[in-house]
Amino acid sequence: MTEGTPVTETSLAETKTGLDIHEILKILPHRYPFLLIDRVLELKRKERIVAIKNVTINEPFFNGHFPGLPIMPGVLIVEAIAQAGGALLLTEVEDRSDKVMVFTGIERARFRRPVSPGDQLRITVELKGWREVPGMTAAKMFGVAQVGDKKVAEAMVSCQLINAHRGRGTGNGEEEAE
Numbered sequence: 001m002t003e004g005t006p007v008t009e010t011s012l013a014e015t016k017t018g019l020d021i022h023e024i025l026k027i028l029p030h031r032y033p034f035l036l037i038d039r040v041l042e043l044k045r046k047e048r049i050v051a052i053k054n055v056t057i058n059e060p061f062f063n064g065h066f067p068g069l070p071i072m073p074g075v076l077i078v079e080a081i082a083q084a085g086g087a088l089l090l091t092e093v094e095d096r097s098d099k100v101m102v103f104t105g106i107e108r109a110r111f112r113r114p115v116s117p118g119d120q121l122r123i124t125v126e127l128k129g130w131r132e133v134p135g136m137t138a139a140k141m142f143g144v145a146q147v148g149d150k151k152v153a154e155a156m157v158s159c160q161l162i163n164a165h166r167g168r169g170t171g172n173g174e175e176e177a178e
Contacts, residue, residue: 017043019087027090028083029100029164033060036080037123040087048126051084057117072115077153078106081143085125085157089139098164104138105158112151119147128156137161 019027019040028035042050055072062070086101093099115121125143138160145153 019043024087027087027096030083034079035083036076037083037087040084041122043088043091046088046092046127046130048124049084049088051080051087051123051125053080053121053123055115055117055119055121059117062117070117072119074109074111074153077111077115077121077145078109078143078155078157080121080123081125081141081145081153081155082157082159084123085127085139085141085143085159088125088127088141089130089159089161093137093161099161100164101159101161103157104160105156107156107158109153109155111153113147115145115147115152121152122146 016023021038024035024037024040025031028037030036036053037051038054039052040049041052042048057070059072061073061076065071065073082101082103089101090096090099123143123145125141127139127141129140131138138158140156140158142156143154144151
C-alpha cells in the first residue's frame with residue numbers, strides 16, 4: 001500500500017498474512033463466550049487460513065463437560081473450524097457488518113483425540129468451493145484441528161452468507177422485510 005492510501009478492513013486482509021484478536025473481532029460477529037479463535041497465523045485469500053484457539057479451564061463448557069474430566073465438546077471444535085473458515089471468507093465481503101455466515105452442512109466429521117484445558121488448537125481450513133450468484137454466496141471448506149502434531153478433529157463444512165437482519169423483528173411484533 002502506498003502512503004496516504006486509506007486502510008480499509010479489506011485492504012488489511014489483502015496485505016496481512018495473520019490477524020490478532022482485535023482484527024478478528026472486526027471480521028467475525030461472534031463474541032464471548034462463543035468466539036472460538038484467538039489468532040490467525042496464516043491467511044491466504046480465497047485459499048487457506050491457519051488459526052489458533054487457546055483452550056483454558058475458564059471455558060464455560062468445562063463446568064459440565066465433564067466434571068472431573070474436562071473435555072472440549074467436539075461440536076465446538078467443529079464450530080472453531082467454521083469460525084476460522086468464516087474469517088477467511090468474510091475478508092472477501094465488503095458489507096460484512098450486514099452479513100452472517102451460517103452453517104448449511106457438516107460432513108465427514110471425525111474426532112480423534114480429546115482436547116483438554118492447556119491445549120492449543122491449531123486449525124487449518126482450506127476452501128474447496130466458492131459460489132456467488134446474485135443474492136447468494138456459499139462455500140465449502142475442509143478443516144483440520146491439531147494439538148501439537150496430533151490431529152484431534154476434521155470436518156467438511158458448508159456455509160452460506162445471509163443478511164444479518166433476516167428474521168429479526170422490528171420491535172412491534174412484525175417481521176422485517178428483506
